[in-house]
Amino acid sequence: xxxxxxxxxxxxxxxxxxxxxxxxxxxxxxxxxxxxxxxxxxxxxxxxxxxxxxxxxxxxxxxxxxxxxxxxxxxxxxxxxxxxxxxxxxxxxxxxxxxxxxxxxxxxxxxxxxxxxxxxxxxxxxxxxxxxxxxxxxxxxxxxxxxxxxxxxxxxxxxxxxxxxxxxxxxxxxxxxxxxxxxxxxxxxxxxxxxxxxxxxxxxxxxxxxxxxxxxxxxxxxxxxxxxxxxxxxxxxxxxxxxxxxxxxxxxxxxxxxxxxxxxxxxxxxxxxxxxxxxxxxxxxxxxxxxxxxxxxxxxxxxxxxxxxxxxxxxxxxxxxxxxxxxxxxxxxxxxxxxxxxxxxxxxxxxxxxxxxxxxxxxxxxxxxxxxxxxxxxxxxxxxxxxxxxxxxxxxxxxxxxxxxxxxxxxxxxxxxxxx
Amino acid sequence: xxxxxxxxxxxxxxxxxxxxxxxxxxxxxxxxxxxxxxxxxxxxxxxxxxxxxxxxxxxxxxxxxxxxxxxxxxxxxxxxxxxxxxxxxxxxxxxxxxxxxxxxxxxxxxxxxxxxxxxxxxxxxxxxxxxxxxxxxxxxxxxxxxxxxxxxxxxxxxxxxxxxxxxxxxxxxxxxxxxxxxxxxxxxxxxxxxxxxxxxxxxxxxxxxxxxxxxxxxxxxxxxxxxxxxxxxxxxxxxxxxxxxxxxxxxxxxxxxxxxxxxxxxxxxxxxxxxxxxxxxxxxxxxxxxxxxxxxxxxxxxxxxxxxxxxxxxxxxxxxxxxxxxxxxxxxxxxxxxxxxxxxxxxxxxxxxxxxxxxxxxxxxxxxxxxxxxxxxxxxxxxxxxxxxxxxxxxxxxxxxxxxxxxxxxxxxxxxxxxx
Numbered sequence: 041x042x043x044x045x046x047x048x049x050x051x052x053x054x055x056x057x058x059x060x061x062x063x064x065x066x067x068x069x070x071x072x073x074x075x076x077x078x079x080x081x082x083x084x085x086x087x088x089x090x091x092x093x094x095x096x097x098x099x100x101x102x103x104x105x106x107x108x109x110x111x112x113x114x115x116x117x118x119x120x121x122x123x124x125x126x127x128x129x130x131x132x133x134x135x136x137x138x139x140x141x142x143x144x145x146x147x148x149x150x151x152x153x154x155x156x157x158x159x160x161x162x163x164x165x166x167x168x169x170x171x172x173x174x175x176x177x178x179x180x181x182x183x184x185x186x187x188x189x190x191x192x193x194x195x196x197x198x199x200x201x202x203x204x205x206x207x208x209x210x211x212x213x214x215x216x217x218x219x220x221x222x223x224x225x226x227x228x229x230x231x232x233x234x235x236x237x238x239x240x241x242x243x244x245x246x247x248x249x250x251x252x253x254x255x256x257x258x259x260x261x262x263x264x265x266x267x268x269x270x271x272x273x274x275x276x277x278x279x280x281x282x283x284x285x286x287x288x289x290x291x292x293x294x295x296x297x298x299x300x301x302x303x304x305x306x307x308x309x310x311x312x313x314x315x316x317x318x319x320x321x322x323x324x325x326x327x328x329x330x331x332x333x334x335x336x337x338x339x340x341x342x343x344x345x346x347x348x349x350x351x352x353x354x355x356x357x358x359x360x361x362x363x364x365x366x367x368x369x370x371x372x373x374x375x376x377x378x379x380x381x382x383x384x385x386x387x388x389x390x391x392x393x394x395x396x397x398x399x400x401x402x403x404x405x406x407x408x409x410x411x412x413x414x415x416x417x418x419x420x421x422x423x424x425x426x427x428x429x430x431x432x433x434x435x436x437x438x439x440x441x442x443x444x445x446x447x448x449x450x451x452x453x454x455x456x457x458x459x460x
Numbered sequence: 461x462x463x464x465x466x467x468x469x470x471x472x473x474x475x476x477x478x479x480x481x482x483x484x485x486x487x488x489x490x491x492x493x494x495x496x497x498x499x500x501x502x503x504x505x506x507x508x509x510x511x512x513x514x515x516x517x518x519x520x521x522x523x524x525x526x527x528x529x530x531x532x533x534x535x536x537x538x539x540x541x542x543x544x545x546x547x548x549x550x551x552x553x554x555x556x557x558x559x560x561x562x563x564x565x566x567x568x569x570x571x572x573x574x575x576x577x578x579x580x581x582x583x584x585x586x587x588x589x590x591x592x593x594x595x596x597x598x599x600x601x602x603x604x605x606x607x608x609x610x611x612x613x614x615x616x617x618x619x620x621x622x623x624x625x626x627x628x629x630x631x632x633x634x635x636x637x638x639x640x641x642x643x644x645x646x647x648x649x650x651x652x653x654x655x656x657x658x659x660x661x662x663x664x665x666x667x668x669x670x671x672x673x674x675x676x677x678x679x680x681x682x683x684x685x686x687x688x689x690x691x692x693x694x695x696x697x698x699x700x701x702x703x704x705x706x707x708x709x710x711x712x713x714x715x716x717x718x719x720x721x722x723x724x725x726x727x728x729x730x731x732x733x734x735x736x737x738x739x740x741x742x743x744x745x746x747x748x749x750x751x752x753x754x755x756x757x758x759x760x761x762x763x764x765x766x767x768x769x770x771x772x773x774x775x776x777x778x779x780x781x782x783x784x785x786x787x788x789x790x791x792x793x794x795x796x797x798x799x800x801x802x803x804x805x806x807x808x809x810x811x812x813x814x815x816x817x818x819x820x821x822x823x824x825x826x827x828x829x830x831x832x833x834x835x836x837x838x839x840x841x842x843x844x845x846x847x848x849x850x851x852x853x854x855x856x857x858x859x860x861x862x863x864x865x866x867x868x869x870x871x872x873x874x875x876x877x878x879x880x
Contacts, residue, residue, distance in 0.1 A: 189862070195683075195719055196862045197712040203858040206810040236715070240660065240734070242687045251682020252719075262671025262689055263615075267662045269684035270715055292617040295656070295690055299615055299672075314660070390626040438623040442609070442616045 060440050061386045063448050069305060072455045073283075076306065079457065080283040083335035083371075093365070097152055102160040104140055105365050108273070109228035115190040117226050118183055136166040137179050140224040140362065147361050149410040154371075155355040155364040158224070178218045181208055186222065189234040195271045198235060224362045231272050231323065231366075241268035241313040241321030242294065245303035246282040247328070249275055258309070263298050268311075272323040278331045281307055285328055287372065288312040289340040289349055293434045293445060300446040306454060309334070317352050319360075319367065325353060326369045337375040337459055339450075342382065343395070343431035344402040347412070347422065350374060355411045373459035374418060376449070377434055379425040385449065391436040395429045417460035480860050481806045483868050489725060492875045493703075496726065499877065500703040503755035503791075513785070517572055522580040524560055525785050528693075529648040535610040537646050538603055556586040557599050560644035560782065567781050569830040574791075575775040575784040578644070598638045601628055606642065609654040615691045618655060644782045651692050651743065651786075661688035661733040661741030662714065665723035666702040667748070669695055678729070683718045688731075692743040698751045701727055705748055707792065708732040709760040709769055713854045713865060720866040726874060729754070737772050739780075739787065745773060746789045757795040757879055759870075762802060763815070763851035764822040767832070767842065770794060775831045793879035794838060796869070797854055799845040805869065811856040815849045837880035 094103050109117070125135040140146075141161040149156050167176045185204060189196060198219065202212040209215040223230045244265035247258040252274040256266050269275055286308050288294045294312040297303075303310060309328065313321035329336055338353070340346030354372045356364035382392060395403070403426040412418050425431065437445045453459070514523050529537070545555040560566075561581040569576050587596045605624060609616060618639065622632040629635040643650045664685035667678040671686075672694040678686050689695055706728050708714045714732040717723075723730060729748065733741035749756055758773070760766030774792045776784035802812060815823070823846040832838050845851065857865045873879070 199712050199855045200858040200862055203855045251684050254680040254682045260674040262674045263691055264671050264687040264689035267684040267687045269682055292619050435619045435623045438620040442620055
């Protein structure tokens with residue numbers, strides 16, 4: 041044991057750590073913690089000041105949003121709708137569903153809210169019409185199935201829903217699309233319908249919460265962390281002494297930080313969806329941000345997809361814009377890895393990758409997006425990326441040693457408040 | 461509250477549950493639990509009787525296997541190897557690495573062990589040779605990096621390893637391949653080298669274990685479950701009162717069983733890798749089987765890939781056959797969904813899918829594999845699948861109601877001991 045300790049010390053000396061870029065600029069942790077403390081409390085103050093909602097804005101076009109509804113409300117809303125339809129049939133008028141349009145021409149980016157919302161165009165879906173009879177039948181069936189879920193109080197996946205009536209739905213894209221229509225019609229979120237997506241995110245660090253009645257302490261989840269629950273409505277009682285939330289794109293970086301218990305050195309909550317953000321992780325992140333009033337710092341690859349992922353967490357995907365209020369986490373800071381970091385941190389040429397034609401196109405398209413344009417720092421970084429035609433993964437930092445990420449890069453970023 | 465309860469009861473009556481296929485054949489849970497109890501103890505007795513290892517067999521060809529080594533052993537093995545090389549250089553002979561061959565001609569399926577192992581062919585990798593100088597340099601560099609990991613006692617991913625010397629490795633497939641070579645050379649598992657794969661599996665149910673020093677109770681992990689740790693060497697202290705392990709292919713089925721807390725009705729541990737089995741989940745499953753001596757029942761889709769996934773858990777992938785002893789879980793039973801279940805459980809035609817040409821080819825190829833051939837029941841099922849040209853997902857059972865899987869299908873399967 042003593043021999044092993046000695047060996048380890050020797051190996052640290054051998055490392056010649058002073059040669060690591062910027063290692064010598066790091067101040068003591070106590071100084072960095074003070075910086076974080078003031079950042080965290082200013083962010084919390086900003087959160088407690090009233091959050092803008094759609095109704096606070098006098099928009100020329102009326103916009104539509106959905107809300108989390110209780111199971112009982114969803115159930116009674118469906119029952120009222122069905123009663124209305126029955127009356128319409130009995131009075132000899134047949135029936136139609138009045139469905140909010142979810143096409144891109146009916147979407148709007150609202151800068152004050154920093155997210156995409158749905159405008160108020162509706163489409164009639166009459167039953168007695170050759171072109172819409174199938175879709176209105178599917179709509180009725182989905183309403184019935186959702187009603188059943190409400191009464192049983194269980195959760196199912198979209199795939200389960202599809203299999204309950206393959207003959208009618210034919211393929212899953214049809215039941216999925218109508219499910220989103222039904223969310224909009226009832227004015228509630230998809231999670232209120234008890235239809236959930238498979239989870240793939242994990243969380244570790246300074247967070248305690250309840251999952252379906254069980255209290256979970258995320259500082260005691262070892263290296264694997266806690267799987268983020270698929271059903272946000274059974275998540276609650278969040279408590280934390282963290283100073284910020286660290287949102288990580290990839291699991292390799294997550295594993296490094298979890299093993300090093302980074303959250304013990306700098307109190308934080310570390311969360312990742314392992315790539316593309318899924319609905320469960322997006323809902324979980326938002327809930328943490330809203331309940332704990334913590335700032336969110338993002339660590340993504342330095343490529344157009346890293347920024348795109350950040351944008352999905354931040355202002356939502358176009359497909360689910362009707363639910364942007366619940367799915368998005370406003371004011372996420374871009375911590376790294378940013379295009380300017382490549383030179384600043386002297387990432388060697390061979391650890392950078394040339395951008396493909398497609399990468400460059402995606403980068404240029406992003407420069408036209410409202411959520412990028414409103415942040416001059418992001419525009420500058422993205423312009424640099426497209427100009428240099430170079431990208432890099434978070435893992436490129438391993439070139440300076442496996443623990444460079446947790447021991448130098450992140451602490452220095454925090455110390456310098458180097459986020460945008 | 462009372463009103464809601466009443467509503468729920470009424471809804472159950474409405475369901476006309478008796479019409480569900482086979483619901484009326486279910487015996488009381490106490491009867492099924494007795495059946496499971498005797499299955500579980502016979503399986504445990506079988507496990508405690510000595511497990512066959514390679515050295516117990518007198519095989520005409522000598523085979524090679526790796527073992528879990530402690531970090532200190534890995535370190536000293538590397539040091540001895542390097543000393544030998546230094547001596548060889550000093551005596552004017554230059555140096556070569558002696559690398560076990562991992563090609564398919566050097567692989568062997570051993571029926572007694574029910575897994576693929578590596579034969580004893582070696583290849584010399586001399587430094588002073590144009591065709592192997594690059595590979596032997598990479599080998600030396602990987603040995604040095606692993607030695608560093610041993611001294612620091614940290615875990616990294618294959619991607620991290622690649623980025624420490626992109627200039628030399630050029631692309632990740634090169635460092636990955638040499639990493640497997642190094643495992644074989646040192647005679648140890650890849651996890652002994654502290655190089656880990658990103659985890660994607662989750663576990664829930666009657667299991668308590670320690671992850672990096674934290675005790676985890678998997679009955680208190682809500683619906684999300686516990687993420688399976690990437691580093692098996694920090695997993696320990698497994699305790700369980702389960703009667704079996706239920707291995708589930710997909711997360712939709714996992715979510716259903718976790719929400720219904722199936723493990724409370726029939727004491728079990730539920731585990732899934734959400735599709736293709738990853739190394740972390742395979743190691744975790746094996747560790748559970750070995751330490752808890754529980755039978756493993758598999759619930760996979762009724763298609764060739766379901767059986768292929770089962771086979772990877774059961775007898776390993778060809779690429780990592782040198783480590784098959786640690787990565788495989790012997791004697792996994794095929795519970796369902798089996799091709800014969802489609803008619804038996806009256807799965808409607810529209811919930812079955814036609815097999816593609818590729819599916820049929822994969823099915824026929826599987827029929828030629830040793831691990832299928834040695835189980836006559838599997839051959840029969842697979843032959844039926846290829847003949848009917850029909851496949852079905854686990855979720856197809858939702859056609860009888862969302863909870864048919866947990867309330868009828870699985871209990872009846874257990875009651876009838878209907879596994880192969």
